[in-house]
Amino acid sequence: xxxxxxxxxxxxxxxxxxxxxxxxxxxxxxxxxxxxxxxxxxxxxxxxxxxxxxxxxxxxxxxxxxxxxxxxxxxxxxxxxxxxxxxxxxxxxxxxxxxxxxxxxxxxxxxxxxxxxxxxxxxxxxxxxxxxxxxxxxxxxxxxxxxxxxxxxxxxxxxxxxxxxxxxxxxxxxxxxxxxxxxxxxxxxxxxxxxxxxxxxxxxxxxxxxxxxxxxxxxxxxxxxxxxxxxxxxxxxxxxxxxxxxxxxxxxxxxxxxxxxxxxxxxxxxxxxxxxxxxxxxxxxxxxxxxxxxxxxxxxxxxxxxxxxxxxxxxxxxxxxxxxxxxxxxxxxxxxxxxxxxxxxxxxxxxxxxxxxxxxxxxxxxx
Numbered sequence: 001x002x003x004x005x006x007x008x009x010x011x012x013x014x015x016x017x018x019x020x021x022x023x024x025x026x027x028x029x030x031x032x033x034x035x036x037x038x039x040x041x042x043x044x045x046x047x048x049x050x051x052x053x054x055x056x057x058x059x060x061x062x063x064x065x066x067x068x069x070x071x072x073x074x075x076x077x078x079x080x081x082x083x084x085x086x087x088x089x090x091x092x093x094x095x096x097x098x099x100x101x102x103x104x105x106x107x108x109x110x111x112x113x114x115x116x117x118x119x120x121x122x123x124x125x126x127x128x129x130x131x132x133x134x135x136x137x138x139x140x141x142x143x144x145x146x147x148x149x150x151x152x153x154x155x156x157x158x159x160x161x162x163x164x165x166x167x168x169x170x171x172x173x174x175x176x177x178x179x180x181x182x183x184x185x186x187x188x189x190x191x192x193x194x195x196x197x198x199x200x201x202x203x204x205x206x207x208x209x210x211x212x213x214x215x216x217x218x219x220x221x222x223x224x225x226x227x228x229x230x231x232x233x234x235x236x237x238x239x240x241x242x243x244x245x246x247x248x249x250x251x252x253x254x255x256x257x258x259x260x261x262x263x264x265x266x267x268x269x270x271x272x273x274x275x276x277x278x279x280x281x282x283x284x285x286x287x288x289x290x291x292x293x294x295x296x297x298x299x300x301x302x303x304x305x306x307x308x309x310x311x312x313x314x315x316x317x318x319x320x321x322x323x324x325x326x327x328x329x330x331x332x333x334x335x336x337x338x339x340x341x342x343x344x345x346x347x348x349x350x351x352x353x354x355x356x357x358x359x360x361x362x363x364x365x366x367x
Contacts, residue, residue: 002068007054026055052130199266209240220256241332244270281341294318320349
């Protein structure tokens, strides 16, 4: 039985785990907490660091043996005092020089911690950089290393995981303990992550349909195992009548990560239009009238989104917030080719801000 299970808990494996299980546990934890995948979670970097450093201890048989037998308290003391059962402790007089001291910043309990080794002769022994541990691990055991990237004028849509998540919906926030509470069993291959990016489109583009060309930068490995970046142009088809919130999906076009390549989903956004407002499949245009026009009559020429002119001649009165519909002049209905919604003209009446006593009297006589 081991002294304690803290390091095993960090990577979600049992104390009796084999080296293969420790590798799988670390890979899963590192991918879950990688800072580039959790930009909106300030605690992720520390959890990623803990997982990498825990792996560096548990993957070394000698370090793991000391940890299993005497736990963090013994390592924290650096061999200065034996554990309670010191009579059976072969290192009661001090830890061998290669494991001279082991410290958790923040103390033996509570809060997130950072590991540090120091040698018995006073020289410093520090852990490798967590990102280097991760990169080397993934290079040796398959998968992707760092997830960083930039784009020289064109945003690298795979450098940001904001709004993205595992395919099939984003999971709930990870528990603060930093480990996966799923029952132990055979490890499944991690799901391929999906990157979601907004695609703003004008109302005219959504009306007519268009093909947008988007340049992406993605990272992969060449035959020698070196991390390389390549460019690709995606042609994004926009069907006439597509609605905001629609997703246009590209599978396997992104960075190489554990389990394959990332997927990319473009999410349609609708830019605000100066003249028209879309309501489902209808297009709404507002005509503003002053009170005199609304009461006595008016004329207007209104142009639809496809350039057709509608001549309006009303004798009045026109009711505030009333509307007229022109069937078949609205947005195309994407699921019903050849069909369109309505063009709606909505009337807004501007009332005067003040009236003189004489004007009020005349209105009383007239109305």
